Amino acid sequence: MSRDIGMTTTIETPFPAARYRDVVEDRDFPTVRDYARRTGRAAAGCYPVYGPFELVRAAGLLPVGLFGGGNRIEIAHADSRFQSFICSIVKSTMELGFQEKLGPFKALLFESICDPARNLASVMSRNFADQKSVYVHLPQNMTSPAAVDYLASEYRRVLAELCAVTGATVTADDLRANLRSYNAMRAALRDLYAFRGRRPESLLTGELYTLTRLATLMDPDEVTPILRESLAAANEREDRPKDRIRVVLIGAFCEQPPLELVESIEESGCYIVDDDFMLGWRLFRRDVPLDGDPFVALARAYLDDSLHLSTKHDLRVPRAKAIVESARALKADAAICLIAKFCEPGLFDYALYRKAFDENAIPHLYLEFEEKMWLYEKIRTEVETFVESMLFR
Numbered sequence: 097m098s099r100d101i102g103m104t105t106t107i108e109t110p111f112p113a114a115r116y117r118d119v120v121e122d123r124d125f126p127t128v129r130d131y132a133r134r135t136g137r138a139a140a141g142c143y144p145v146y147g148p149f150e151l152v153r154a155a156g157l158l159p160v161g162l163f164g165g166g167n168r169i170e171i172a173h174a175d176s177r178f179q180s181f182i183c184s185i186v187k188s189t190m191e192l193g194f195q196e197k198l199g200p201f202k203a204l205l206f207e208s209i210c211d212p213a214r215n216l217a218s219v220m221s222r223n224f225a226d227q228k229s230v231y232v233h234l235p236q237n238m239t240s241p242a243a244v245d246y247l248a249s250e251y252r253r254v255l256a257e258l259c260a261v262t263g264a265t266v267t268a269d270d271l272r273a274n275l276r277s278y279n280a281m282r283a284a285l286r287d288l289y290a291f292r293g294r295r296p297e298s299l300l301t302g303e304l305y306t307l308t309r310l311a312t313l314m315d316p317d318e319v320t321p322i323l324r325e326s327l328a329a330a331n332e333r334e335d336r337p338k339d340r341i342r343v344v345l346i347g348a349f350c351e352q353p354p355l356e357l358v359e360s361i362e363e364s365g366c367y368i369v370d371d372d373f374m375l376g377w378r379l380f381r382r383d384v385p386l387d388g389d390p391f392v393a394l395a396r397a398y399l400d401d402s403l404h405l406s407t408k409h410d411l412r413v414p415r416a417k418a419i420v421e422s423a424r425a426l427k428a429d430a431a432i433c434l435i436a437k438f439c440e441p442g443l444f445d446y447a448l449y450r451k452a453f454d455e456n457a458i459p460h461l462y463l464e465f466e467e468k469m470w471l472y473e474k475i476r477t478e479v480e481t482f483v484e485s486m487l488f489r
């Protein structure tokens with residue numbers, strides 16, 4: 097059995113990602129409810145971009161990516177709680193609460209990524225008392241000599257707040273066991289991303305997106321074998337590269353575009369060889385060390401060993417420079433900036449990316465999206481025109 101996925105490629109099914117396509121879009125969180133039924137454990141909704149997921153799981157809660165309502169939730173109540181010019185994910189996350197979709201969650205985790213996220217944390221806390229809102233103050237100064245100690249102590253506070261919700265007592269060895277589980281999951285995601293960069297014709301970004309999203313919705317020990325199985329299945333494929341351009345896609349690190357939009361971009365003649373979808377769940381370049389103080393190890397991983405991110409203010413590595421280097425290393429022909437409407441961190445960075453792309457003669461295309469999109473023809477036409485301008489120049 098096969099399915100046509102666009103202009104030029106036919107992929108054999110079933111592929112592991114195909115089994116989970118509907119699951120990852122379902123805002124009734126079937127994987128989380130199933131996990132609760134089997135284990136008796138509740139979950140914590142983790143708003144993007146990055147949170148210390150190991151601490152959440154050590155406290156007895158399943159960390160779950162809370163990426164708003166997507167295009168399956170009608171905004172009926174949340175609009176009136178926010179100003180007009182704000183990204184969609186803030187409103188649709190609150191709408192999940194009004195539509196009683198947050199039942200599986202005992203706690204909600206937010207981080208200091210931007211003003212809308214900061215406001216959302218307090219508005220959620222006032223409106224939904226059944227879910228304890230826990231706010232993580234990530235350091236704004238990554239290079240201060242006090243940053244590691246500060247972040248480690250912040251993580252201790254966060255764990256204490258989570259344990260107050262569940263009644264758990266957590267030892268250093270419990271934390272190391274959780275570091276080990278997430279190290280394994282992130283390593284599997286790193287391997288999938290590296291494979292897609294080498295052979296994008298054998299692992300489509302729509303599929304990789306589904307698998308990464310699944311990793312935000314399941315226990316790491318249960319999802320890692322699925323990720324490994326997917327890599328093995330992709331490796332078995334024998335698709336030959338088509339006449340497409342290779343692009344890096346950046347800007348959708350928080351609010352997520354509809355999966356159909358990602359697929360439309362690919363089907364318009366692109367091989368996406370890198371992206372920043374759900375980047376917080378695969379943020380670290382290497383495993384977090386298991387020796388020493390686990391809080392300090394986790395803090396160091398964020399401060400010194402994480403990927404570039406628009407909500408992380410690391411002046412040591414200019415993000416635009418890092419994107420250009422990544423594009424070159426992956427032999428990308430072009431870049432596509434896919435940025436959520438009204439996302440300030442994304443739009444501020446776009447100004448820097450654009451300058452760097454121009455200076456380095458990297459063709460680039462700017463696209464704006466909202467999670468609640470249904471029509472992709474306009475974007476598809478823009479991408480096709482961009483691709484043709486490169487293929488036939």
Ligand code: SF4
Nearest residue numbers: 183210350351439440
């Ligand atoms: S989409 Fe952008 S502005 Fe909105 S919460 Fe996320 S980082 Fe903040």
